[in-house]
Amino acid sequence: MEIIATKNGYQIERLLHFKCNVYLVRREGHNILVDTTWKRERAILDGALKERGINTLDVIILTHSHYDHTGNAAFIKRKYGGALYIHASEAEYIRKGKMPKVKGTTPFGKTIAAFIAPLLVGRFRYDPVEPDVLVEDELLLSEYGNELRLIHTPGHTSGSISLIIDDEIALVGDSMIGLLPDRILPPYGDDEKQIRHSWRVLLDTGCSLFLPSHGSAVPKEVLLKNYINCFQ
Secondary structure (H helix, E strand, C coil): CCEEEECEEEECEEEEEEECCCEEEEEEEEEEEECCCCCHHHHHHHHHHHHHCCCCCCEEEEECHHHHHCCCCCHHHHHHHCCEEEEHHHHHHHHHHCCCCCCCCCCHHHHHHHHHHHHHHHHCCCCCCCCCEHHHHHHHHHHHCCCCCCCEECCCCCCCEEEECCCCEEECCCCCCCCCCCCCCCCCCCHCCCCCCCHHHHHCCCCCEEECCCCCCEHHHHHHHHHCCCCC
16 A cells, blocks of 8 residues: 655654554654454564564554454554553453454344354454553544544444544544445444444535545545445
8 A cells, every 4th residue: 555645744654554454643753553454464563563663663553452453452552662552441351352242234244153162262362451541522632733533433332432533534543444445334343323424524524535544545425325325
């Protein structure tokens, strides 16, 4: 993925795109990491940061507490520093190194959640870590610029959050996916109606591009189309 630059000089780069997209946001010497992928990609993530000359992080944001987003949070925090941000409703999960129960939104997702996911609970564990900042409805990251804010976008999980940058780019975790050209509903989620409500919240930010944790970028037109279609 090429580096995306916003009007106020934030640079957004996707470091990994295998199990989970991991994004690095930089401006004026500040480094913010969004999600940390699963444990099996630890060396790849560590190498990607080293290749870019990153020795320290200011902030580590976990969009939610699923293992493929939190798998290296403890390691990254220990090695690179940085305040760890997560929504308050999911703090206990990362403190215990576990993830909430998976639910499905599609026939495929519901089948996996009901019959396969319970058999793999042990593989969903990760190293526990203590969060530094608990997000509620909205949080301005003013120390790193008044153009960065975290907003609550529940549905996939109760505490899913998104990073809004310059009201241009949104890093949205699993609030949507970019694996299919015109269908962005994630196959897993606590509450499908809440997911769609969060789409409205994201549309209202004015962002034109949405970067999910799985798949490619979702343009605003595609998000709007999916939002409209869900009420027809």
